[in-house]
Amino acid sequence: MAEKKYKKSDIKLAFWLILPAVVAIAITAFIPLFKTIIDSFFKFTLIPDFPREFVGINNYIDLFKDSRFVESFWNTMYFTVFTVFLEFIIGLVTAVILNASFKLRGIVRAAILIPWAVPTAISSQMWRWMYNDQAGIISNILYTLGWIEPGTPILGTPGYAMNAIVAVDVWKTTPFVALLLLAGLQLIPSELYEAARIDGASKWKQFTTITLPILKPTIAVTLIFRTLDALRVFDIVYIMTGGALGTETLSVYNRTILMDRIFSPRGWYGYGSAISVVIFLIIGVFSVIYIKTMKLKID
Amino acid sequence: MKKLLLFVTLLSFFISSFAVTITMTAGAVGKELELTNIQIQRFMEENPDINVQILPMPNSSTARHDLYVTYLASGTPDPVVLMLDVVWPAEFAPFLVDLKPDYDYFGFDGFLEGTIKSNVVDDKIVAAPWFTDAGFMYYRKDLLEKYGYDAPNTWNELYNIAKDISENEFIDGFVWQGAKYEGLTCDVMEFVHSFGGEIIDNGKVVVDNAENYDKTVAALKFMKKLIDDGVTPKGVTTYMEEEARRQFQNGNAVFMRNWPYAWPLANASDSPVKGKVGIVPVPMGDNGRHSATLGGWNLGINKNSSKAQIDAAKKLVKYLTAYDQQVERATYAGQNPTMKSAYSDAKIKEEAPFVVDLYDVFISAEPRPVTAVYSEVSDAIQRYTYGVLTGQYKAEDAVTRMAKELKQIVGN
Structure with a gap:
C-alpha cells in the first residue's frame, strides 16, 4: 500500500489531537495494568506498614497448585465455549430472519433488544427468582414437564447451576450478537443475491457462498467481543450463585481474593494481582488466535 | 430586620468556621435510616459545633464491605464513623481508633459481654456495639x-x-x-x-x-x-x-x-x-x-481522620449508643439494644415484649471467630x-x- 504523504502541520495538529486520548488511556489502563503486573511479584496486603516481600514468580507457580484456581479456569472455559457458541448460532439465525423484510420489522428489531438493555445485575436477580424452587416460573415449568424432579433447586444442584447461568447469558446477549450480525448483513448488496438466483443457486448455496464469506469480518469481530466478555464474566455468576457448585469463574475467584482478603495478614494482594494478570493474558491469547485464524486486518 | 438577618448569617458563618464536619455510614432504608436521621438531628442541636453527614450504604453486607475496603485502603479521612458488621472489627482493626482508653466514657461495662468481645482485637476495643442480633x-x-x-x-x-x-x-x-x-x-x-x-x-x-x-x-x-x-x-x-x-x-x-x-x-x-x-x-x-449466633452492627472510628474529627466522632458514638437512643432504636426500628439495662426498660417491655422475653438468648449469643x-x-x-x-x-x-x-x- 502506498503511504500517503501528510503535511507537517497536519501531523503536528494530529499529535495534539490524539495526545489527550493517549494520556487518558495511559492513566486509566496502562498505569494500573503495569502496577498490577509489578504487584503480582510481591506478597503483601493493604494494611498500612505491612512489609512488601518480593517473591518473584512464586505467585504464578502457586496458581497452578491452587485447585480452586484451576477449577475456576475450567469453569470459565465451559461458560465461554457454550455461551459464545449458542449466542452465535441463535444470533445468526435471528439476524437472517430480521434482515428479511416483513411487517413491523422495526418494532421487532427494537423489541429483541430488551433483554440486552436490562442491566445485568437486575436481570440476574430476576432470573434468580425465576429459578426459585417454590415461586419460580422456570422451575415450575420444568417440574410440570417432568424434566426435573419437583422441588429440585436449579441453582442449588450440581450440574444444573452452571447451565442455568449459561441460559441467562444466552438470553441476555443473543440480541446483541444478532444486532452486530444484522449490521453486517445489511452491507451485502442485494445484486449479489439476484445474480446468484439467476444462476440458479439455492438459498443454502447463496448463504454459504455469499452471506458467510462477506459476513466473515463481522463474525470475527462479534466472536472476539463475545469471547472476551465471556472470559471475564462476573456479575451473572456473582449474583446468581456466588460461585457455588462449580460456577466459580476466574473473575469471581479473583474478587474473593482481592476484596474479601484485602486486609488479610496472610498477604493475598500479590496473588490476586497474579490472577488478574493471568486473566489479562488469557484474553490476550484468545484475541491473537481469533485475529490470526480469521485473518482479520486491524488497521 | 435586614440587620438581624445579616447578623444571623454572619453568626452562622462564624459558628460553622469552628464547626467540625464528620461523615458517618448508615443503613439506607426504611425506619433504620429515618431514626438515624432523627437522632443525629437531635445530636447536632445539642452539639452545634459538630456537623454530621450521613452516607447511606447499600443494603447487602458484602457490598458495604467492598465499599469500606476502598475507603480504608486509600487512606482517606472519610467516612469518620463506620457502621461495621459484627465480623469485621478484626479485619479493619488496623484502620480503627482504639476505644479502650475511653472504656468508662462509653460505659462499656454496661454492654452485653458478647457484643464487646466481638470488638476486642489484640487487647484493643476497636468499635462500640450499636445494636445486636441473634438467631x-x-x-x-x-x-x-x-x-x-x-x-x-x-x-x-x-x-x-x-x-x-x-x-x-x-x-x-x-x-x-x-x-x-x-x-x-x-x-x-x-x-x-x-x-x-x-x-x-x-x-x-x-x-x-x-x-x-x-x-x-x-x-x-x-x-x-x-x-x-x-x-x-x-x-x-x-x-x-x-x-x-x-x-x-x-x-x-x-x-x-x-x-x-x-x-x-x-x-x-x-x-x-x-x-x-x-x-x-x-x-x-x-x-x-x-x-444463637451473634449478629449486629458496631460503630468504629476511622484512624485517618483529624484529631478534631475523632473527638467529635467519639461524642457521636457515645450519643448513639447511649441508653435513651438504644431504647428508641429497639421500639422504633426493631434493632435490639447492646446495653444490658435497656432490656428492663418499661417502654421496651410494653412495645417489644418479645425482646425482653428473649433476653437470655441475646445475652448468651455467641460471636463468630474474632480473627483478621x-x-x-x-x-x-x-x-x-x-x-x-x-x-x-x-x-x-x-x-x-x-x-x-x-x-x-x-x-x-
Whole structure:
C-alpha cells in the first residue's frame, strides 16, 4: 500500500489531537495494568506498614497448585465455549430472519433488544427468582414437564447451576450478537443475491457462498467481543450463585481474593494481582488466535 | 430586620468556621435510616459545633464491605464513623481508633459481654456495639397447637413435629439459610454449637479434636438429614434470609430459623401468619446447648481522620449508643439494644415484649471467630458445609478437610 504523504502541520495538529486520548488511556489502563503486573511479584496486603516481600514468580507457580484456581479456569472455559457458541448460532439465525423484510420489522428489531438493555445485575436477580424452587416460573415449568424432579433447586444442584447461568447469558446477549450480525448483513448488496438466483443457486448455496464469506469480518469481530466478555464474566455468576457448585469463574475467584482478603495478614494482594494478570493474558491469547485464524486486518 | 438577618448569617458563618464536619455510614432504608436521621438531628442541636453527614450504604453486607475496603485502603479521612458488621472489627482493626482508653466514657461495662468481645482485637476495643442480633427459631403456634405439640426444645423434637405437621398440612417443615454465603456460616455455627461441637475456640482450630469432630459431623449429618427426609425443602441450598422468610410468612413452613427482623414483618397487618407465630431459642442436640449466633452492627472510628474529627466522632458514638437512643432504636426500628439495662426498660417491655422475653438468648449469643482472617475462615466453612448439603462431600470427609484448611488459614 502506498503511504500517503501528510503535511507537517497536519501531523503536528494530529499529535495534539490524539495526545489527550493517549494520556487518558495511559492513566486509566496502562498505569494500573503495569502496577498490577509489578504487584503480582510481591506478597503483601493493604494494611498500612505491612512489609512488601518480593517473591518473584512464586505467585504464578502457586496458581497452578491452587485447585480452586484451576477449577475456576475450567469453569470459565465451559461458560465461554457454550455461551459464545449458542449466542452465535441463535444470533445468526435471528439476524437472517430480521434482515428479511416483513411487517413491523422495526418494532421487532427494537423489541429483541430488551433483554440486552436490562442491566445485568437486575436481570440476574430476576432470573434468580425465576429459578426459585417454590415461586419460580422456570422451575415450575420444568417440574410440570417432568424434566426435573419437583422441588429440585436449579441453582442449588450440581450440574444444573452452571447451565442455568449459561441460559441467562444466552438470553441476555443473543440480541446483541444478532444486532452486530444484522449490521453486517445489511452491507451485502442485494445484486449479489439476484445474480446468484439467476444462476440458479439455492438459498443454502447463496448463504454459504455469499452471506458467510462477506459476513466473515463481522463474525470475527462479534466472536472476539463475545469471547472476551465471556472470559471475564462476573456479575451473572456473582449474583446468581456466588460461585457455588462449580460456577466459580476466574473473575469471581479473583474478587474473593482481592476484596474479601484485602486486609488479610496472610498477604493475598500479590496473588490476586497474579490472577488478574493471568486473566489479562488469557484474553490476550484468545484475541491473537481469533485475529490470526480469521485473518482479520486491524488497521 | 435586614440587620438581624445579616447578623444571623454572619453568626452562622462564624459558628460553622469552628464547626467540625464528620461523615458517618448508615443503613439506607426504611425506619433504620429515618431514626438515624432523627437522632443525629437531635445530636447536632445539642452539639452545634459538630456537623454530621450521613452516607447511606447499600443494603447487602458484602457490598458495604467492598465499599469500606476502598475507603480504608486509600487512606482517606472519610467516612469518620463506620457502621461495621459484627465480623469485621478484626479485619479493619488496623484502620480503627482504639476505644479502650475511653472504656468508662462509653460505659462499656454496661454492654452485653458478647457484643464487646466481638470488638476486642489484640487487647484493643476497636468499635462500640450499636445494636445486636441473634438467631432464633420461629414456629407456627397455631399448627403446633392443632396437632398438640409444645414448642420444641431439642432437634429431635423439632424433627418429629416438623415431619408430622408438614406431611399432614402439605407444607414445608423447617426452612433456614442454606445458600453458600455468610448466612450459612451463621446457621452452621448454631447447628454445631447446639450439638456441643466447636470449630474454632480462642483462635485455635479445635474441630478435629476427637470430641468436637464427632459432634460437628453429627451436626452436619443432621442438616443433611433434614434435607434428605424432606423436612427441609431441597431448595434450602439457595435460600438466604428473605427466601426463608417469604416461605414462612406465606404460611408454607412450620419452622424457620431467622434473625429478629422477621418478627415485626411476620406480624405485620398484611402477613398471612399474623398472630400465629411463636419464637423460641434454637433447639439443642443430644448433650448440647441452645445456641444463637451473634449478629449486629458496631460503630468504629476511622484512624485517618483529624484529631478534631475523632473527638467529635467519639461524642457521636457515645450519643448513639447511649441508653435513651438504644431504647428508641429497639421500639422504633426493631434493632435490639447492646446495653444490658435497656432490656428492663418499661417502654421496651410494653412495645417489644418479645425482646425482653428473649433476653437470655441475646445475652448468651455467641460471636463468630474474632480473627483478621475471618473472611477466609468463613469461606472455608461455607465451602465444605455447602458441599455436604448438596451431596458432594460426606460429612466426615468435609470436616477433616475443613479442619486441615482452617489450620492453614489460622496458622496452628
